[in-house]
Amino acid sequence: MNQKELNTFKDLLLARKEAILKAIKNTKEEGKDYTTNEVGDSVDIASNSYEREVLFELTDNERKQLTDIDIALKNIEDKDFGICGDCGEKISSERLEAVPTATLCIGCQTKKDSK
Ligand SMILES: [Zn+2]
Structure with missing residues (x-):
């Protein structure tokens, strides 16, 4: 694979990484808005634990994707891609x-x- 092709994939991977990070950030911000709109301690605790679960699941999956992207980026640097x-x-x-x-x-x- 030549340098031009490697750069194309590098751009693609970096764009993907950025999209994932943005999605995580948006999810967290939405979660924050949602909890501040709730009234009452018991509701807050319930929705918080639910969101934590969702976020945990999400970040676990996203974390794997990010790891895969970082490995691919490293392979591009090493010309092993x-x-x-x-x-x-x-x-x-x-x-x-x-x-x-x-x-x-x-x-x-x-x-x-x-x-
Ligand atoms: Zn093979």
């Missing part, structure tokens, strides 16, 4: 465009998923 971590073959550009955080080629991924 687009190389299957299992067999060392190139990952197809179609696959990378669909899943830029992919670290396995479609063959190895299929094998891994079927295990």
Whole structure:
């Protein structure tokens, strides 16, 4: 993969990362607004614990996505991006465009998923 292609994927990954961070921020801000609008201690406690659960679930999932993006970004820096971590073959550009955080080629991924 040449530098131009690497830069394209880098931009794509950075944009994705930014979108996730923005989504997390928005969720937290909405949650804050919601709780301040509630009246009464018991309602506050209930809605807070519910939101904490939702946020926890959300951030857990988002955290994984962010980790995957950071790994892909590091691979771009190391020029290892687009190389299957299992067999060392190139990952197809179609696959990378669909899943830029992919670290396995479609063959190895299929094998891994079927295990
Ligand atoms: Zn492979």
